[in-house]
Amino acid sequence: MENTEKKDILEELELYDCPICHGVGMLDESNGWIYAICNDCGSQTGEVPYKTAEEREAVARKVVELWNMGKVIVCGRVE
Ligand SMILES: [Zn+2]
Structure with a gap:
């Protein structure tokens, strides 16, 4: 049985902490667009x-x- 789990590139890449609030950043994608977003303050890249x-990679x-x-768009949810 083959169990060569290939990690998705989005999970493989490492993001620094959020440049705004030092929260956890993560990559996300929707309908062929990829962006990084902060779990805490909602700041995101373009x-x-x-x-x-x-191309995806x-x-x-x-x-x-x-x-x-640190090229992020601040969402305004920062307190
Ligand atoms: Zn943040």
């Missing part, structure tokens, strides 16, 4: 679209780069 599996890495550089 959403980047992809079309193919190769490249886009995921790009989004992580943006997040780790």
Whole structure:
């Protein structure tokens, strides 16, 4: 039985803490767009679209780069 669990790229990439509140950042995707968002304050990077599996990986890495550089949109939920 084969059990070679290949981690999804979105789980594999490591994000720094949120540049705004130091909360936990995570990657998310919806309808072909990937972005990083903070669980705590809701700050997020811009959403980047992809079309193919190769693009998806490249886009995921790009989004992580943006997040780790602190290029986020503050959502206004910060107290
Ligand atoms: Zn945050």
